[in-house]
Amino acid sequence: MKIALLGGTGDIAEGLVLRWSRVGHKIFIGSRSDEKAKSIASEYNDTLSKLGINSRIEGMVNADAAIAAEVIVISLPYEHSASTIRQIQSSFTNQIVISPVVPMVKKGKAFVYSPPQHGSAALEIREALPKTVKLVSAYHNLPAKELRKIDHVLEYDVVICGDDEETKNVVKKITEEMPNLRALDAGPLEASMMIEAITPLIINLNTRYKPQEFSVKFV
Ligand SMILES: NC(=O)c1ccc[n+]([C@@H]2O[C@H](COP(=O)([O-])OP(=O)(O)OC[C@H]3O[C@@H](n4cnc5c(N)ncnc54)[C@H](OP(=O)(O)O)[C@@H]3O)[C@@H](O)[C@H]2O)c1
Numbered sequence: 052m053k054i055a056l057l058g059g060t061g062d063i064a065e066g067l068v069l070r071w072s073r074v075g076h077k078i079f080i081g082s083r084s085d086e087k088a089k090s091i092a093s094e095y096n097d098t099l100s101k102l103g104i105n106s107r108i109e110g111m112v113n114a115d116a117a118i119a120a121e122v123i124v125i126s127l128p129y130e131h132s133a134s135t136i137r138q139i140q141s142s143f144t145n146q147i148v149i150s151p152v153v154p155m156v157k158k159g160k161a162f163v164y165s166p167p168q169h170g171s172a173a174l175e176i177r178e179a180l181p182k183t184v185k186l187v188s189a190y191h192n193l194p195a196k197e198l199r200k201i202d203h204v205l206e207y208d209v210v211i212c213g214d215d216e217e218t219k220n221v222v223k224k225i226t227e228e229m230p231n232l233r234a235l236d237a238g239p240l241e242a243s244m245m246i247e248a249i250t251p252l253i254i255n256l257n258t259r260y261k262p263q264e265f266s267v268k269f270v
Contacts, residue, residue, distance in 0.1 A: 052225065055079040055120030057113045057135060058127035060091045063151055063190065066198025067124060068095055070229045072106035073201060079109055081116030088112065102201075117142035122149065122225065124190075129154040129172055133179040145183050147218050150176050150243075151190035153250040162251035166244055173212070173243035187213035187222045188243035189234070191250045194257060194264045198229075207266040209234045212242045235269065 054071055056064040059080035068078050072095070080095075082088035088110030099106040117123050117139055123146050125132050132152050136143070152172040156165040169175040173188040180186060189211040197203055209226050211234055213219045223234040237246060249267060256265050 052122055052221075053077045053079065053120045054122045054124070054225070055081055055116035056124045056126045057081040057117065057139075058125075058131075059110075059116065060087055061126055062195040063193070063198065064124070064126040065095070066193075066195060066201065067126070067190070068108060069099065069199065069201045071225065072099055072108055073104050074228045076225070077107045077109075079111060079116035079119045081111065081113035083113065085110070085112050088116075114139040114142045117146070120146055122147045122221070123184075124149045125152055125176060127152065132172065133175055136176065136179040140181065143181050143184050145185070147221055148176075148180060148184045148186045149190065149222060150186065150188050151193075152176065153191050153247045155251045155254075161255045164244075164248040164251050166247070170241070171244035171247055173240050173247070177240060185213070185215050185218040186240060187211055187215075187218055188240060188246060189222055189226065191246050192253055192267045193232075194253070194266055197264045197266070204230050205232050205266070206268060207232055208268050210237045210246045210267070211235070212237045212240050212246065214239050 060082045080088045080092045092108045092110030095108050150173045154172050155162045167175045226234040
């Protein structure tokens with residue numbers, strides 16, 4: 052598939068770009084800076100080429116990446132997600148959009164979930180997007196540090212929510228192409244707050260138990 056990552060130069064995007072490239076997807080790295088996106092795309096193509104993997108990663112500004120794609124990941128900090136989407140509104144038509152976005156703040160030594168008045172980042176992002184796109188919430192609980200080690204098998208679950216079954220099936224498929232992630236459907240987008248809220252807990256545990264990289268696995 053053609054997959055774009057807005058803010059694709061950042062931490063969570065790296066592992067997704069490398070792992071999806073490895074299984075043959077065409078990737079568009081979006082950025083505020085065309086130059087930065089091209090430089091990161093070239094770096095990732097080089098990394099994969101050294102592993103004998105023929106990748107198709109291109110860098111461009113966020114608006115062009117979104118137009119070019121069938122699936123768009125909002126890999127942007129919470130604070131800049133809705134505003135960036137509004138700035139590039141005309142790039143969204145009927146694509147699948149994935150939100151891994153987590154709103155959180157630091158209270159003393161710990162991160163805590165800090166949802167917007169909409170209830171969750173996903174619901175705020177839904178309001179910023181045109182009604183024609185299909186939004187799924189996923190990947191909140193994956194640690195970027197583990198995801199970017201592309202030879203590491205990830206024994207984690209990815210909980211997803213969304214309002215369209217067919218769209219969730221596509222997201223499940225591209226998720227499970229990354230060994231050994233298992234996608235679990237937690238129901239409608241309204242349930243996203245519960246997945247988003249687990250992330251600060253995981254970060255606090257990962258800080259305390261370094262170099263352990265916890266995520267979630269339902270048993
Ligand atoms: N990191 C993780 O382990 C992890 C795990 C699960 C979920 N998440 C979620 O995934 C999202 C991205 O996280 P991340 O850690 O990858 O973030 P990040 O590396 O801090 O930032 C991602 C990209 O956002 C762009 N950006 C920064 N400031 C911006 C602004 N003012 N306006 C527009 N774009 C801006 C930058 O791209 P350019 O400079 O190229 O424009 C940057 O490379 C977050 O919502 C986070 O909650 C992260």
